Amino acid sequence: MSKMGSLYTLSVLFLLSMEAFSQSPLEKVKFSKLTVALSNPSVSCVLQDSRGFLWVGTMDGLNRFDGYDVTVYRNEQDDTTSLLKNAILNIYEDSRSVLWVSTSSGGLHVYNRQQDNFKRLPQYSFDCEVSEFHEDDTSLWIAGVRHNKAFVNQIDKKTNRHRYFELFDSHSPVHSLIPASDHEFWVGIRERGLFRWNLKDNQIYRQGPPAESFHQMVKSSVHDLWIATGKGLQKYNAATHEYILYNTHSTPALPIDNVLNLCMDGKYLWIGTENGGLCRLNTITNELLTLQSNKNDPASLPDNSVHALCKDRQGRIWIGTYSHGVAVIDRLGEKFMEVDIPLGNAVVNAIMLDSKQRLWVGTEEGLIVKSPQGLKHFRHTAAKESLQTNPVLSIYQDIQQRIWVGTWGGGLHRYDEEHDNFIHYMPDKKNKGSLSDANVFSIWQSSETQQLLVATYGGLNVLSDEHTGTFEHVREKQYEFNNYIHTIYEGKKGDLWIGTLEELLRYDHTQKKLSRFETATHSDSVHVGGLCNSILEDSRGRLWVGTAKGLHLLINGKFKKRYTTRDGLPNNIIQSILEDNAGNLWLGTAVGISRFSPDDGVFRNFDIADGMPGNDFRPRACLRNDNHQFFFGGKGICVFNPDSVRENPFIPKVVITELGILNEPVKPGDFGGILKDQISETSTITLPAEYNFFSLKYAALNFTSTAKNQYAYKLEGFHTDWNYVGNQRSVMFTNLDPGIYTFKVKASNNDGVWNEQGTSLTIHILPQWWCTWWIKLSAIVFLGAGILTVYRLHIRNIKKQNKILELQVRKRTEELAHQNEELTQSQEEISAQRDVVSEQNLELQAARQIIEKQNKEITTRNETLEAEVEERTRDLVEYNQQLEQFAFISAHNLRAPVARILGLGHILDIGESDLQEIRSIVEKIVFTTEELDCVVKDLNTVLDVRRNSTTVIGAIKLREELRLVKINLEKEIQETQTLFIEDFSGGDTLWAVKPYIDSIFMNLIGNAIKYRHAERTPIIKIRSEVQGDYLHITIRDNGLGIDLNVCKEKLFMLYSRFHWHVEGKGMGLFLVKTQVSAMGGKIDIESCPNEGTCFRLSFKHAPGT
Known part of the structure; x- marks a missing residue:
């Protein structure tokens, strides 16, 4: 083994x-x-x-x-x-828990559970194959083929007497043995078919047509037999003697004729085939389901x-x-189940079931509509009436049954069902009444005004005229972050709730403004402190708000409580909320779905191990249909009926599976026979003292989501309480004292149903040989006798010495009395002197402490002053160098245009030029003046960064800034087919100056595109990560690169250029360096010619640090 x-x-x-x-x-x-x-x-x-x-x-x-x-x-x-x-x-x-195992070409065994081995039965060892077993109240029946004869052996369970039957000559064994009556059996033979065997006269009769490849037979009712053959599935009715054949030509049709095995499961019959997959037949309705392997589908058979x-x-x-x-x-x-829609790797951002029972699914790669007629895909194309962009964030059906679609970067769309295309509503800087922002997160129609409300990063938009695309813009003026609107929700009383980046507001359609109101804990707003992802008013009028910081409860507009992971949530990011008929809330989170009972405050969390297609769900991507089915979108669409989400009721058996000593598993007979039987069959073990270092492994025999099985153990005699160890399945004990202990372990199944009884093992640890009772008793006897002898000798000697000491004591006492008088006088003098010295020592110690403190202060001030001087010196040297460079470049760049203007002026002074020549000179003066103005603007840009007079530090979403830069560079990106690889999972928020970050991204990404390699597609990789107190941003390209051995010293100098085949001014890297330094950051570069360049930007991660 x-x-x-x-x-x-x-x-x-x-x-x-x-x-x-x-x-x-x-x-x-x-x-x-x-x-x-x-x-x-x-x-x-x-x-x-x-x-x-x-x-x-x-x-x-x-x-x-x-x-x-x-x-x-x-x-x-x-x-x-x-x-x-x-x-x-x-x-x-069998019924006595005896396990029988037969092997090919001979061999029948009985498993010995205690010794964990097998007993071979010699009568079945050679030229014999046992293929079938059957048991009734009195006998065990063993069937197969032996010496080319099909046989059945009857074993009486009380007397163990054997009765052997030879049926007929056959090379094939008996494959099925099913009782037909008190004295008859149905017998299936592989190459012969179905027979009826009469035990009384040992006669066997063919029943029905022969089957060339009889594989298995099961019984579904009193008369119905199901037979698996190489020619299909046969149903035989023993009462009517009728046969029904299921094969590739029948109705319903099997995928293949070769049926190997069968398994009854209530009204269902499972059918295993050769190369045809697995089938399930409803024996009542005759419906057949075929399940087959698909190499392109990892979720297939x-x-x-x-x-x-x-x-x-x-x-x-x-x-x-x-x-x-x-x-x-x-x-x-x-x-849980998954909606059968081919999504690929697309993430589901929005789902909506319309009045025609069509399921609309918004993904990062477009819009999918599933209906009984099939699937329809909408994506961004060159056609004018297509989606403007692929990422779909929101879908809504209004009262007029029209479908509205909100996208990321593509604005608002209305589906024109007649022409099967879209009408667009986009931001237009020339039209103040257009949509304020191209990112549409939520759409809602007011039940009172019938107006369409649109949530964007540019505030709330109210559609006033859909034909002209005119919107009224509603913005919160006091706090700009409240204009980043994510969620719109209308309560049962018509209240329109608006969820922003930080707060929950109400929309007053009469005054057309967003209002902030009193709460239980805040005087001016419901400050949820995190992105509002979803809102729901439950059946009892309570308002629930899902944010990036937990689940918030509001009653009558007042904040009451916030639920987080400390209360049982699997994650604090609440993306979506639905309520079931029992009043439970179902929460889509970033790590699965949680069922919350508001009355008792208990969360029950589910994840991918419970059958979900994924754990990460998306904001507001949820719906409830008329059949009370819930849909949650994320990686795929999870669908379920909340009333049918039931827990596993089976209490798992708990077994101890392994004893380990010296890091080796112990088998019966090992280590001097510590185990007589295998550990799972053992209740008590005795360990010598040298083996008091041991381990135990255990298991709950629950095969459903075993990763969720939970365990607890304790060692009575060592522990007082249970140790709850999650899904840990082993424990190690070291240096236990000699004694008797009881190890107990209990476990739960995947749904938290505990086997409180568990299992136990008594452990007796022996003492060392010198600590045994007989060694201790012998030592006590010998020690007692020795002590008594020594005591008697000692008493005799003491008496003798006492007499001598009495004489010496008298004499010595007189001498000591005289000396004591002298010592008393000397002691008084010394005591007085000690008091004086002690006072002086205290004064000296106080003075020394004062001097040491002053010395430390002087040393600290000197060190601080030296550091400040060094820092100021470095700053002055750097600024002097920059000033010198600035002055030189300024003089150089200003001198040329001024000289040209003076020269052209002298030409005009000559006065003899004709009109055409004068016009030419004037055009040159204008061009030169524009060039001079450009130089002055560049220098002003540098000075503005140096002054840092108008910068405002704020929280910046790097993913959003990058999206904006890509929009500004959209033409260059499309022309060059530049690919972006983005990873902001390490940190998406930076506290910095937004215009500087925009400029830095624009310059570095623009340079990466401008200085691309002509022979390969430009690839720009952008990644962020937090290390310690710093957020690092890496921007890497595969362009022309820079030779740092030649250009490193002038890399960030003003007007430095390294590639002359492309137009440029040499301002970009100097401006990037200046802006990064102005924000207290650092910039590093790695580059290799013809391979690419990598810039690493480092900023303090937290605000104010």
Whole structure:
């Protein structure tokens, strides 16, 4: 036997709970893989035993699986307790929990649970294959083929007497054995078909047409038999003797004729085929569902050849495949579904179900409409009537049944259904009544005024005339951040709530303004302190606001409470909110969906392990349909019925799976026989003192989302309380004192249902040999005798010495009395002197402390002064150098235009020029003057940055700044087909001067495009990360690069240029360096000619630092 770890990610292959979910064309049949490190990927049989372990037979070994680890059993040479062969045919557990294992080409074994090995049954060892088992109240029936004869062996369970039946000559074994009556069996033979066997006279009769490849038979009712054959699936009614054949030509049609195995699951019959996948037949309605592998779909069946099917005690369907191991269908783990829409990698930003039951899906890559007629895609194209941009942020259907679409960077669109295109509403600087901003986050129609409200980063827009595209602009004047509007929501009383970057406001349509109001904790607004992503008024009139900082509760417009991860949320970013019929809130977050009960304040969190397509959901991307189905959008669309999200009710069995000593797993007989039986079958162990350093592993035998199984343990005699350790499955103990301990472990399933009883193991740790009781008793006896002898001798000696001492004491006492008088007098003198010295020492110590303090202050002041002098000196040197450069360049750049103007003036003074020549001179003077004006503007720009007189530090969203720069450079980007790779996950917010950041991005990105390499597509990579107190921004291109060995010293000098084939002034890098320094930042460069350039900008991360 060998242990192999397995990466076990339990997930559900296919959602089939028809009671839990109503039929809908939106629902997607989902498959996931179950990856288990088996001994061989070709599976022949699967069984869950009464202990809860899963046994998997393969073509090369037997595997026992506990949900985490696999124990492999194979033939071991010279070990008669191992398997006889490695190819497993069948596994069966009888009513007494005896596990039977048959192998190919001979071999039947009984598993010894205590010793974790096998007993071989010699009568089945050679020229015999056991392929079928059956058990009734009195007997166990074993069937197969032996010496080319099909046989059945009856074993009486009370007397263990055997009754052997030979049926007929056959090279094929018995594949199925099902009772037909008290004395008759239905018998299926691989190459012969179905027979009826009478035990009384041992006669066998053919029943129905022959089947060339009989594989398996199951019984669904008293009379109905289902037979898997190489020519299809047969249904046989024993009462009417009627056959119904299901094959590739029947209705319904199988995907292939070769049916290998069957498994009854209530009204469903699971059908495993060879190369045709897995089918599910409703035996009542005759509906057939075929599930097949798709190499382009990672969520499909892993292999189309299904060689084993098994239903376990919790209702899971385990599937053994020919080449991809084991998969499982688990109703308990699949609480959620995915809408069947081909999204690719697109993220879903908005979803809406219109009055015609069409599902509108807004993604980063366009708009998708799913209807009973099929799918329709809308993307940005060259056509004038298409979407202006692909990213769709919001979708809304108004009272007139018209569809409105909000985009990022493309403004507002109205869908023209008649012409199947869009009418656009875009910002226009020449038209004050146009849309104020091109980014539309939310759309809502007022039920009172019927006006359309549009949320943008330019404030609230109220559509007053849709034909002319005229909007009224509503802005909050006091706080600019309130004009970054993300959410619009209308309450039941007609209140229009507006969610901004920081606050929740109300829109007063009569006064056409955003109002701020009194709250319980703030005097001027509901300051939620984070981006308002979603708003919902529940059935009890309470207002819930989802923000980037948690879930906020408002009652009557007053803030009451904020819920965060400390209260049980999985994440503080609340993206969307829905309410179910029971009053629970369902919250889409950045790490899954949470169900919140407002009455008891309890959160129940779900994630991708529960069947969701992804964990990250998007703001306001949610809806509830008339069937009470909930939809949440993010990575795919998650759909579910909240009433059907039920918890796994099964209490998991808990087993101790491994004892470890000296970092080695202990098997029966190891380490001097510490274990007589394997640890899972052991209740008490005794450890010598040298083995008081040991470990234990344990497992909850729950195969549904095992990563969510929870554990707790305690060692009685050492711990007083339970240790709750999450999903940790092992514990180590070191240097335990001798004594008797009881190790207890309990566990929960994936939904928090605990097995409080758990399991336990008594551990007796022996003392060292010298600490045993008989050693201690002997030592006490010998020590007592020795002490008594020594005591008697000592008493005798003491008496003798006492007499001598009495004489010496008298004499010595007289001498001491005289000396004591002298010492008393001397002591008084010394005491007086000590008092004087002590006072002097105190005075000296105080003076010394004062001097040391003054010396430290002087030293500190000197060091500070030296640092300030050095810093001021560096600043003066740098400014002098810059001033010298500035003066030189200014003189140089101003001298040339002035000289030209003077020269042209002298020409005019001559007075003999004709009119044409004068006009030419005047044009040159104008051109030269414009050139001079350009120089002066450049110098003013530099001086303005140096003065830093109008800069305002504020929070800047780097992703937004980059998007704006890309819009400004849109023409250059499209002409050069420049590609951008952006990663702001390391930090998206920078406290800096917005105009400077705009200028820095514009110059660096513009240079990257301008100085691109002619032979490759320009690629610009922009990344941010926080390290310590600094936010670093890296801008990397694959352009021409700069030779730093030649140009490094003048890299950031004014009017420095390094490539002369492209027009430029040499101002960009000097201005970037100046602006970065003005904000207290640093800039570094890496560059290599013909490979590209990388700029690294470093700024203080927090404001005011």
